[in-house]
Amino acid sequence: MDSVHDLGGVEGFGPIPIEADEPVFHDAWEGRVMGMRFLMGFWRRWNIDGNRHSLEQLPPSEYLAMSYYEKWAAGVVNLSVEKGLLTRDEVRTGQPAADAEPLTPPVDAAGVLAFLPKGRPADREIDAAPTFAPGDVVRTARHMHAGHTRLPRYLRDRVGEIVLHHGAHVFPDVSATMAGDAPQHLYAVRFDGREIWGASAEPGHSVTADLWESYLVSATSA
Amino acid sequence: MTKKDHHDHDHAHTLLPSDPVLRAKALETLLVGKGLVDPAAVDAIVDTFSNDIGPRNGAHVVARSWSDPDYRARLLADGTAAMAELGYSGMQGEHMVAVENSDQVHNVVVCTLCSCYPWPVLGLPPVWFKSPEYRARVVREPRAVLSEFGLELPDDVEIRVWDSTAEIRYLVVPQRPAGCEALDEAALADLVTRDSMIGTGVAMNPETS
Numbered sequence: 504m505d506s507v508h509d510l511g512g513v514e515g516f517g518p519i520p521i522e523a524d525e526p527v528f529h530d531a532w533e534g535r536v537m538g539m540r541f542l543m544g545f546w547r548r549w550n551i552d553g554n555r556h557s558l559e560q561l562p563p564s565e566y567l568a569m570s571y572y573e574k575w576a577a578g579v580v581n582l583s584v585e586k587g588l589l590t591r592d593e594v595r596t597g598q599p600a601a602d603a604e605p606l607t608p609p610v611d612a613a614g615v616l617a618f619l620p621k622g623r624p625a626d627r628e629i630d631a632a633p634t635f636a637p638g639d640v641v642r643t644a645r646h647m648h649a650g651h652t653r654l655p656r657y658l659r660d661r662v663g664e665i666v667l668h669h670g671a672h673v674f675p676d677v678s679a680t681m682a683g684d685a686p687q688h689l690y691a692v693r694f695d696g697r698e699i700w701g702a703s704a705e706p707g708h709s710v711t712a713d714l715w716e717s718y719l720v721s722a723t724s725a
Numbered sequence: 726m727t728k729k730d731h732h733d734h735d736h737a738h739t740l741l742p743s744d745p746v747l748r749a750k751a752l753e754t755l756l757v758g759k760g761l762v763d764p765a766a767v768d769a770i771v772d773t774f775s776n777d778i779g780p781r782n783g784a785h786v787v788a789r790s791w792s793d794p795d796y797r798a799r800l801l802a803d804g805t806a807a808m809a810e811l812g813y814s815g816m817q818g819e820h821m822v823a824v825e826n827s828d829q830v831h832n833v834v835v836c837t838l839c840s841c842y843p844w845p846v847l848g849l850p851p852v853w854f855k856s857p858e859y860r861a862r863v864v865r866e867p868r869a870v871l872s873e874f875g876l877e878l879p880d881d882v883e884i885r886v887w888d889s890t891a892e893i894r895y896l897v898v899p900q901r902p903a904g905c906e907a908l909d910e911a912a913l914a915d916l917v918t919r920d921s922m923i924g925t926g927v928a929m930n931p932e933t934s
Contacts, residue, residue, distance in 0.1 A: 510860040511837030519858045519873050525851050527775050532749035534775070537849070538767030539749075539756055546761070551892075555839050558768065560734070571840065571855045576748055577738035584737035588761060594740040597751045599759040609762055612769035619773065620845075622815035625892035653890045655837050655863065669820065669893055689891055691822075707870050708884040713891035 507563040512657040533572040545610040548586035552679035555580045558652035559687040620720035629671040639665045642722040651679035654718045662722050667691035688716045779848035782813045784917035788910045791901040818845035825898040831898045833924030834862045836889040844896035876926040897924040905931045
């Protein structure tokens with residue numbers, strides 16, 4: 504979806520807010536929110552792509568005004584209500600509903616510490632052979648769709664070169680809706696700065712992004 | 726539309742207290758009360774990311790790559806496997822690619838769409854990495870952004886910006902500084918800053934570290 508989360512190339516922002524000796528968490532509540540959002544994912548009512556989409560769906564003014572962990576808190580509440588883990592009344596009152604069904608025990612500390620070194624790999628085996636190979640020239644799509652997508656606006660309808668083939672990966676545009684993994688081949692595609700930004704581009708730079716096969720068409724000249 | 730209808734269309738998060746501290750407290754009370762979250766598991770996550778998972782892990786990888794040519798070759802060929810050799814793997818680092826700086830090429834990493842970051846080797850990202858300023862600007866004016874970090878690169882050095890749009894996570898391998906031939910791996914790792922592994926800095930010189 505076209506919203507303010509898609510920040511690449513947006514003009515008008517000021518200096519980078521660099522902070523010396525920055526702590527991991529600026530306040531204890533940030534760590535609690537980080538932990539809760541992480542743990543709520545274990546109910547598998549959503550996945551990492553749906554998680555990202557929940558932040559993208561915040562109104563643009565809120566998205567830009569909220570700190571990172573404020574967005575996380577908002578996203579986990581919105582997802583929990585949307586997916587039936589919480590009701591609006593429970594959020595409003597701060598108490599579980601009297602008739603709330605008991606849930607199976609949540610993941611415990613040992614469970615989450617055992618999970619961290621494994622994670623959730625996104626690569627999948629598929630039968631289809633890759634359409635592209637490193638060295639191929641491709642053009643990106645002009646627009647994807649109104650849901651979750653990982654083709655940034657600044658790289659739409661641009662010509663680049665395949666530099667890496669990562670194998671097949673879960674396709675976020677489908678996965679975000681919990682409609683399945685729909686894996687596709689994934690490539691690192693390199694774009695020259697002048698191709699993206701025109702003649703005013705800074706000298707000597709490129710941007711490389713990881714893009715799925717359905718975002719790309721061949722642009723290799725015959 | 727009645728007022729109630731309108732209210733029900735608002736995002737649920739607007740029903741929480743507006744103060745961030747109270748909001749987090751209210752959320753934890755509710756999630757724990759409903760049996761959705763074990764507070765001891767939250768403690769474990771906070772403790773792990775505060776104390777165990779951070780940029781010293783990545784510095785270990787870089788120092789090994791500087792001191793062991795065979796390891797360097799494995800790291801550049803398969804970052805995921807080479808980092809797992811040293812015990813760094815998993816969440817938000819399931820698929821790792823190491824990109825090495827040289828006299829000709831300087832790499833820098835961003836996530837313009839959200840805040841993707843290689844947790845197993847760098848921990849949680851700093852605020853600036855997640856900021857709209859960095860995400861918007863580094864793909865468009867990388868030299869101007871790097872100069873704000875105190876890094877001025879000659880025009881003949883190619884800057885490669887990596888936008889983490891999928892589940893691939895990139896670790897920049899900075900150049901090994903001159904004059905550190907006598908240092909062991911642990912001393913080399915002390916030269917490797919977090920920013921040098923994102924690409925917004927370079928490794929420290931031994932005499933200034």
